[in-house]
Amino acid sequence: MTLRDFFNFSERAGLLFTIEASLLSFVAVTFILCFALLKWLRGTLTSWGRRRPADASDSSLFLNLMFADLIQAAGCLFNFRWMAEAAVTGGPFCNAQAALKQVGIVGVSLTSLCIAVHTFTVLVLRRMPPKQASKIAVIWIWIFAAIIITIPHAIHKNETYYGPTVFWCWILPKWKTEQIVTEYLWVWLAALSMLILYTIMYCVMKGWINIGKSLGAPLVVLDTVESGGPSVDDLEEEKRVKAIAKLLLYFPAVYLVAIVPNSISRWLTFDGEPPPPELALFTNTIFALSGLFHFILFLLTRPVMVVGKPVVFVHSLESARNSSSTPKRTYSNSSLGHLPERYDFTGTQGDFPNISQTALRSPISVTLSSAGHSTANRSHSGRPRTARLAPSSSDLD
Secondary structure, three states, X not given: OOOOOOOOHHHHHHHHHHHHHHHHHHHHHHHXXXXXXXXXXXXXXXXXXXXXXXXXXXXXXXXXXXXXXXXXXXHHHOHHHHHHHOOOOOOHHHHHHHHHHHHHHHHHHHHHHHHHHHHHHHHOOOOOOOOOHHHHHHHHHHHHHHHHHXXXXXXXXXXXXXXXOOOOEEEOOOOHHHHHHHHHHHHXXXXXXXXXXXXXXXXXXXXXXXXXXXXXXXXXXXEEOOOOOEOHHHHHHHHHHHHHHHHOOHHHXXXXXXXXXXXXXXXXXXXXXXXXXXXXXXXHHHHHOHHHHHHHHHHHHOHHHOOOOOOEEEEXXXXXXXXXXXXXXXEOOOOOOOOOOOOEEEOOOOOOOOOOHHHHHOOOEEEOOOOOOOOOOEOOOOOEOEEEEOOOHHHHO
């Protein structure tokens, strides 16, 4: 099969599906990015001239994933022209689509990998990366994306590098090495790494793997009711932490569902023959929906970005320790796996302790609020419900 000048009706209809999927992703991620920007501007204006409270949600990597999805969706939207003209033609418009698609997919792959590493470090190793690690990672992701775009263009400046590839524009088939080095390598490296990391995380959360004291991880110290056991509310909070952590496991699933079929479709072109049109258009439609899938996961795993106020840290571990003389009981983590327990919280029933950089960096106490509740919920003994991690010596230095 060779490149044809015009698409038939079914092929143009297939392109329409890719456009609709891209539009859904584009609108979804634009909503999140605009909302996050407005929230940041509001917080900046309301706290102008005075110190802002510590915000427990550093969503740099998640927002960067949204931005990469936006670029990727924008590249797919260029298919509208090919559908209207029933053909793909070379030129600046074609080059722009190819560059956007390449930058977007590399950005999504590397950001997804960074999220996996960050989540693994926090949930399994229970170590908090440096404060600016996420922002530095974002900067390097885009520096790298710029490099893989500019260097091949510089090498092939007198040759055609991007061009029509049946239904859209991308790196021409004759540049197979460039296709692998500038995109496929990072897509599959991210996919394989995420499979390994998230498999370990799942086993740890199920309690099948317990790395325990080998990493110096402290034990959980929970306030107990007068009967000598943990309160029902404490156990409910542990379940909520575990439930949110499990939601993070859907990120590699979404990534693999979006990337693997599209990559297989592209790999079929390596023998010189393009894949069946139905397969190529279907896999690209799934690929174009990745932004919408990430948008849904973002709402589920980072709700503080779209609802409520930032979590404010209100008092230190030392004051929390001195304020209570109630005996504590120590419980092993083995039954829960290693979840992010390096924080204190006092909250209302139904609140969820935000798993965040600031909260995990130091063992301090967090007060949470939710609509409809004005006071802290108390355990059956009448004392404030708290879950606290026994600090190590380094935490108290």
